[in-house]
Amino acid sequence: xxxxxxxxxxxxxxxxxxxxxxxxxxxxxxxxxxxxxxxxxxxxxxxxxxxxxxxxxxxxxxxxxxxxxxxxxxxxxxxxxxxxxxxxxxxxxxxxxxxxxxxxxxxxxxxxxxxxxxxxxxxxxxxxxxxxxxxxxxxxxxxxxxxxxxxxxxxxxxxxxxxxxxxxxxxxxxxxxxxxxxxxxxxxxxxxxxxxxxxxxxxxxxxxxxxxxxxxxxxxxxxxxxxxxxxxxxxxxxxxxxxxxxxxxxxxxxxxxxxxxxxxxxxxxxxxxxxxxxxxxxxxxxxxxxxxxxxxxxxxxxxxxxxxxxxxxxxxxxxxxxxxxxxxxxxxxxxxxxxxxxxxxxxxxxxxxxxxxxxxxxxxxxxxxxxxxxxxxxxxxxxxxxxxxxxxxxxxxxxxxxxxxxxxxxxxxxxxxxxxxxxxxxxxxxxxxxxxxxxxxxxxxxxxxxxxxxxxxxxxxxxxxxxxxxxxxxxxxxxxxxxxxxxxxxxxxxxxxxxxxxxxxxxxxxxxxxxxxxxxxxxxxxxxxxxxxxxxxxxxxxxxxxxxxxxxxxxxxxxxxxxxxxxxxxxxxxxxxxxxxxxxxxxxxxxxxxxxxxxxxxxxxxxxxxxxxxxxxxxxxxxxxxxxxxxxxxxxxxxxxxxxxxxxxx
Numbered sequence: 001x002x003x004x005x006x007x008x009x010x011x012x013x014x015x016x017x018x019x020x021x022x023x024x025x026x027x028x029x030x031x032x033x034x035x036x037x038x039x040x041x042x043x044x045x046x047x048x049x050x051x052x053x054x055x056x057x058x059x060x061x062x063x064x065x066x067x068x069x070x071x072x073x074x075x076x077x078x079x080x081x082x083x084x085x086x087x088x089x090x091x092x093x094x095x096x097x098x099x100x101x102x103x104x105x106x107x108x109x110x111x112x113x114x115x116x117x118x119x120x121x122x123x124x125x126x127x128x129x130x131x132x133x134x135x136x137x138x139x140x141x142x143x144x145x146x147x148x149x150x151x152x153x154x155x156x157x158x159x160x161x162x163x164x165x166x167x168x169x170x171x172x173x174x175x176x177x178x179x180x181x182x183x184x185x186x187x188x189x190x191x192x193x194x195x196x197x198x199x200x201x202x203x204x205x206x207x208x209x210x211x212x213x214x215x216x217x218x219x220x221x222x223x224x225x226x227x228x229x230x231x232x233x234x235x236x237x238x239x240x241x242x243x244x245x246x247x248x249x250x251x252x253x254x255x256x257x258x259x260x261x262x263x264x265x266x267x268x269x270x271x272x273x274x275x276x277x278x279x280x281x282x283x284x285x286x287x288x289x290x291x292x293x294x295x296x297x298x299x300x301x302x303x304x305x306x307x308x309x310x311x312x313x314x315x316x317x318x319x320x321x322x323x324x325x326x327x328x329x330x331x332x333x334x335x336x337x338x339x340x341x342x343x344x345x346x347x348x349x350x351x352x353x354x355x356x357x358x359x360x361x362x363x364x365x366x367x368x369x370x371x372x373x374x375x376x377x378x379x380x381x382x383x384x385x386x387x388x389x390x391x392x393x394x395x396x397x398x399x400x401x402x403x404x405x406x407x408x409x410x411x412x413x414x415x416x417x418x419x420x421x422x423x424x425x426x427x428x429x430x431x432x433x434x435x436x437x438x439x440x441x442x443x444x445x446x447x448x449x450x451x452x453x454x455x456x457x458x459x460x461x462x463x464x465x466x467x468x469x470x471x472x473x474x475x476x477x478x479x480x481x482x483x484x485x486x487x488x489x490x491x492x493x494x495x496x497x498x499x500x501x502x503x504x505x506x507x508x509x510x511x512x513x514x515x516x517x518x519x520x521x522x523x524x525x526x527x528x529x530x531x532x533x534x535x536x537x538x539x540x541x542x543x544x545x546x547x548x549x550x551x552x553x554x555x556x557x558x559x560x561x562x563x564x565x566x567x568x569x570x571x572x573x574x575x576x577x578x579x580x581x582x583x584x585x586x587x588x589x590x591x592x593x594x595x596x597x598x599x600x601x602x603x604x605x606x607x608x609x610x611x612x613x614x615x616x617x618x619x620x621x622x623x624x625x626x627x628x629x630x631x632x633x634x635x636x637x638x639x640x641x642x643x644x645x646x647x648x649x650x
Contacts, residue, residue, distance in 0.1 A: 231485040232443045234473050235553075237450025238489040238543040240497040242521075242530060244555035245490045246270030248636060249286040249446050250643050257441040259287025260433070262476030263300040263466040264448030265335055265365070266307045267358040273642055277318050284311050285446050288320055297328045299429050300466060300476020302365040303377070304335040305418050328422065329429030330378040336390075338397055338406050339364040345401055357499070366465035368393060377426055380419035387412060430478040437483060445473050451543040459586060462501025470547045489549035489632070491540055493557045493622075496521055496530040502589040505569045506533040519559040534596065536569040537629050542582035544630055552630070554623060555638035557615075558645075563601040566622065570629065571595035599625060607640045612649045623649070 235252070237243045250272045253259065266283040273279075274289050283303060287293035297303060312322055339361030346364070347357060357363060368374035373393060379386045391408060398404045436443060449468040452458045457469060466472060474481055494515050497503045506512065515521065515532035522529045543549075560566055572579040572592040583589050602616035609615050615623075615637070623634050637647040 231437065231483045232445055232473070232477075232479055233486045233488075234445045234447060234470065234484060235488050235490060236447040236469065236473075236547055236549075237453075238491045238540055238547070238549065238552070239450050239495055239536075240452045240501075240503075241268075241450040242270075242496055242498065243450060243490040243492045244270070244553070244638055245447065246272050246281060246286050247555065247638060247643060247646075248488065248490055248553045249444065250274070250289060251636070251646055252444055253287050253290040253293060255442060256287060256290065256293055256444045258296065258433075258436050258443040259285040259290075259293050260296040260298050260443070260445050260477060261285050261301050261448065262298045262445055263468060263472040264464065265302040265360060265362045266304055266311070267360040267362045267464065268448035279315055279318060279320070282311055283308055284315070284326065287444065287446075288315060288322055288325060291321065291325075293325065295326045296427075296429060296433065296477075297326070297332060298433075298477040299329040299331040300472055301329070302333045302335050302362060302369070302466075303328060304340075304361065305415075305422055307335075307360075309418075309421065326425060327427045327429075327432065328377060328425045330376070330426050331429065332377045333365055333369045333374045334377060334380075335361045335365040336375075336393075337361075337411065338394055338404075339368075341404070341406070342397055342401070345404075363465040377422070380415065380422065381426075383416075383419075386415075390415075433477055433479065445477065447473065451546055452539060454546075457546050459501050459589070460584075462499065462586075486550045487548055488551050488553055488635070489540075489543065489547060490553045490555060491535075491626070492555050493535060493560055494519075495533045495536050495539070498528055498530050502586050503531055503533060504538070504572065504589065504592055504594050505536040506531050511563075514563075515559060518562075519556055534567045534569055535626075536594075537626065538569055538572055538582055538594075540626075541630055544632055549632050551635035552626070552632050553636040553638065554626065554634050557619060557622075557637055558605070558607045558639045560601065560622075561606055562603060564603065565601050566599050567596040568599060568625065568629075569594045570597050597625075607645060609639055609647055610644075612637070612647055615647065 233252075235245050235249050237245055247270075249259070261283070269280065269282045270286070271278055271280050272286055272289055279289065281288075283297065283301070285295040285297070287295045297308075308328075312326070316322060340359060341361075342364040343357055343359050343361045347359070365374065373389070373396075375386065375389050375393070379389060390412065394406055394408050398406070433443075447468060449464050449466075451469050453464045454468040454472075455463055455465055456467060456471075458464075467475065470484070470487060473479065473484065495503070495505055496515075496519075497506070507515070511534070512532045516529060519532070521532055571594070572583070572589075573595060574583075574588060574592050578595075579592065583592070599622055600618050602618035602622075604616045604619075606615055606619055612620065612623075623637065627634055634649050637649060639645050639647055
């Protein structure tokens with residue numbers, strides 16, 4: 001059983017007497033520091049930024065005009081350093097750095113006595129000029145925008161305002177790194193913003209800043225999975241769906257506290273096996289398998305209420321308790337049975353050019369949403385409004401399809417009961433989600449479908465009717481982009497597709513049949529057999545551009561175990577020319593010639609591997625080829641159907 005463990009590192013950021021790069025300092029404890037203790041005063045003597053850096057007494061006195069100086073000569077009580085004196089302290093720090101640069105003294109640091117500075121050294125003067133210019137730029141141009149341009153800080157410290165004056169940082173300590181070796185203005189300045197801004201009283205009542213550091217360890221057969229806190233982490237499909245997103249969510253679910261669906265409906269489907277029990281999920285979030293996880297069906301989802309309750313009953317019969325653990329946004333649009341009838345009628349009209357929908361009514365429901373005539377969950381609790389909208393929608397479909405039969409009165413009566421049954425699950429999803437972000441919950445968003453089925457970026461019109469990429473996460477849950485931490489892209493080790501549409505690497509011969517049979521490639525929702533072909537890295541690269549994956553989960557690697565050689569699509573050619581990107585024109589896409597790279601197979605079992613080093617050498621080369629081509633690190637590798645059949649790489 002794979003189980004995640006969280007390591008909470010509490011960092012005391014109150015005291016100015018902490019050198020964050022000293023492995024022996026008190027940064028590693030939550031114990032408050034007594035500023036007047038003898039130990040603290042010794043630290044002042046040891047740490048260069050708390051000794052006197054002023055070249056003259058007059059400079060020191062000048063800095064005191066805007067606040068107390070930090071040096072022992074000026075303050076004998078161990079008081080906090082002046083927020084406003086650091087530029088003068090900084091100049092002396094650069095001078096000290098210049099001294100050791102000129103002589104190559106890596107063991108020197110500001111405040112330590114060294115050889116007198118020799119002004120006749122050209123190198124020393126050059127370094128002095130460059131550093132002075134850099135410091136001026138940092139202080140004069142960047143200070144008020146540092147946090148707004150440093151994404152990492154914004155994401156981790158969402159409580160901070162968008163703009164902060166960097167003069168609020170501590171003085172020379174911001175410019176010192178481990179072993180007193182300077183490593184560049186940019187890294188120093190960004191570290192200053194990251195490490196010192198929490199000292200500003202921007203988080204009232206918060207005494208300690210919580211940083212979470214999750215690690216990987218599979219030596220004992222367990223995998224500790226990284227799911228950062230303080231924001232939203234996302235799992236998305238990188239191809240045409242059916243990549244195995246549910247399994248990764250299941251593995252991550254051990255430690256997450258909130259799991260959310262952001263788009264789609266019950267047209268999506270995946271299977272999770274827990275302790276030998278198989279659960280089929282369509283509209284419900286997979287977080288229900290974790291008894292400590294609450295789940296949300298977000299605003300971007302279209303919900304068929306009878307299917308919602310049928311799925312709940314099915315998993316509860318298998319032992320999962322959903323009480324107070326599943327909630328539905330009051331802004332969700334409702335899928336009705338007449339939407340499903342319209343879905344089937346539209347497909348019939350298209351004949352041989354049908355898209356190949358699931359007939360779940362998802363497209364027609366999103367169509368009424370886009371036309372502003374749809375019905376949302378909150379309308380169920382304003383019955384006159386609901387009834388008016390419902391009758392209008394049905395009448396419109398009857399006019400469009402002459403033989404459209406639908407019992408309006410019976411359906412209205414049914415939804416009176418469903419409305420009351422659904423009421424305990426309904427929440428205002430935007431404050432619901434943001435409240436949990438403020439509580440620093442471990443949040444995971446489970447994307448449905450995949451990027452190549454996205455309404456805007458997929459192979460339109462052979463797509464679903466929602467935004468299946470990272471944009472759908474933000475709009476479907478009411479989240480600003482800076483709330484997103486990690487984005488895992490799930491990539492099958494080969495490529496599959498359900499329904500019609502272009503598929504450049506599809507194999508209609510022996511390999512396609514082998515992948516279909518060995519990989520058990522038929523849909524969870526429809527039962528239809530999936531089309532199969534080689535891995536298409538043109539698709540994966542395009543998907544990466546749109547979604548910005550921070551890591552990959554390669555799934556079903558074990559399906560390739562018996563192949564002597566494996567092909568990977570790396571480029572498209574049309575009329576003798578290489579295409580620079582994935583084309584929007586489907587007529588062109590149908591005619592492209594795929595450029596393949598052939599890699600040797602490994603012809604060995606991977607299903608029993610649990611460490612990356614245990615994988616066959618050629619399997620490792622296959623993974624590393626994907627990493628090199630896409631520029632995205634592979635973090636997880638699926639080698640079987642079970643939740644334990646996962647190799648953690650990074």
